[in-house]
Amino acid sequence: MYRVECVKIDTLVSGEMNCTDFKSKILRNLGKPAIVNVNIGTTVKGAIDDLDRIIKTLEKCGFRDRFYIHCDGALAGLMMPFIKQAPKVTFEKPIGSVSVSGHKFIGCPVPCGVVITRLDHVKVLSTDIEYLSSRDATIMGSRNGHAPMFLWYTLNKKGYIGIRKEVQKCLRNAHYLTDRLKDMGISAYLNALSSTVVFERPHDEAFVHKWQLACEGSIAHVVVMPNVNVEKLDDFVEELAAKRSSLHEGKGLSVPCVEKDIGLENCLCGQHNKKSRIA
Ligand SMILES: Cc1ncc(COP(=O)(O)O)c(C=O)c1O
Structure with missing residues (x-):
């Protein structure tokens, strides 16, 4: 959508991001900022990228405040908090956003998802929609009102x-x-x-x-x-x-x-x- 230059990073046999390849590719792009998609459960193999190592690699290579990390937890993002050994995906780390699908682990009957991001980004993205008398951050200004109710109901029912x-x-x-x-x-x-x-x-x-x-x-x-x-x-x-x-x-x-x-x-x-x- 944004037509930004996209660089594919190799993966290990497990499906996890190959951090050696990641390092060599960011070193080839030192003059630019980096938007990194970190997978919390890849689609085909369910692999979890090493978030801490990715952050360390970016910082060591001099990116410090020139990176944005999105954690894609479509399916496994909702499972990780319940697994003791799982890596911690938290805003105490320098990540920009986390997303989970509502129709995967939770089983919501309509496609939906939740993105959690920092308030600064929400402020930039959302606008006041006068006729709705609310702020909205979606691309087209349209939202499914049932989806959050299904999510709320399931989360509360199961606990x-x-x-x-x-x-x-x-x-x-x-x-x-x-x-x-x-x-x-x-x-x-x-x-x-x-x-x-x-x-x-x-x-x-x-x-x-x-x-x-x-x-x-x-x-x-x-x-x-x-x-x-x-x-x-x-x-x-x-x-x-x-x-x-x-x-x-x-x-x-x-x-x-x-x-x-x-x-x-x-x-x-x-x-x-x-x-x-x-x-
Ligand atoms: C890792 C990953 N990200 C994103 C998606 C797409 O999620 P959604 O269906 O909520 O758009 C999937 C779906 O399979 C996925 O496995």
């Missing part, structure tokens, strides 16, 4: 303890799914503190369609949400394993290698895992 329980359940179930996939000889990966399970992309398109799997290149992911129980995960794994073995055994397809996507230690292809059941 701090209720949401913490759901977060713990999601993390536990994500570990369960990862272990079950691996036990079946299916390459899988789960980032620490994440409920997004990444695994080899199924060959069977009907299966992908039925389970509405989000795929990217050679991998697919399942985001384990609060409504998902162990029975559902068992059904998923068993159906996937059955489809997979009929394709691999019946049609002689080889188990795909996903080393570059999820790392050597998580890849169970024939070449990397001699014990692989199917290869």
